[in-house]
Amino acid sequence: MRSLNSLQWLRKSLVRAKWLVYTRVWGMDIDPTASFSLSAKFDRTYPRGIHVGAESYVAFDVAILAHDMTRGLYLHTRIGRRCFIGARSIVLPGINIGDGSVVAAGSVVTRDVPPGSVVAGNPARIIRSGIEVGPYGRFANAEETKQRLVAAGAFR
Numbered sequence: 001m002r003s004l005n006s007l008q009w010l011r012k013s014l015v016r017a018k019w020l021v022y023t024r025v026w027g028m029d030i031d032p033t034a035s036f037s038l039s040a041k042f043d044r045t046y047p048r049g050i051h052v053g054a055e056s057y058v059a060f061d062v063a064i065l066a067h068d069m070t071r072g073l074y075l076h077t078r079i080g081r082r083c084f085i086g087a088r089s090i091v092l093p094g095i096n097i098g099d100g101s102v103v104a105a106g107s108v109v110t111r112d113v114p115p116g117s118v119v120a121g122n123p124a125r126i127i128r129s130g131i132e133v134g135p136y137g138r139f140a141n142a143e144e145t146k147q148r149l150v151a152a153g154a155f156r
Helices: 004-025 142-151
Strands: 050-052 077-079 117-120 125-129
Touching: none
Parallel strands: 050 077
Antiparallel strands: 117 125
């Protein structure tokens, strides 16, 4: 039986096509090395307010907003380098997410996130600071942890 990983080329092609539309047609500032789920929603009411840094990942069903119609605001929302935005999170307009930060799944980010932090909840609060992440917000010790679990027989 074939794995879905055999279709990875198709997903990468679709993400690249969507990136081209977002950056060339809508005018969003999304680094070419950033990646996002095909179901991520970037604000198209004020697309020039969306900024995503290098080697960041935006997971599925995330909403990144740059406008607030109720207050008539059009603000720049920035996601730094090497960040991870967890599934079904909402990043409100005008928020700056610092380099190397992780937003947990389902979080509602209402305030700026300092660099190297993990935030979670509604509203999102800092749960850890001073973290080290690699590309796409992957924790620096993730591979070591996986190897320990494999050696202990956790994965079979």
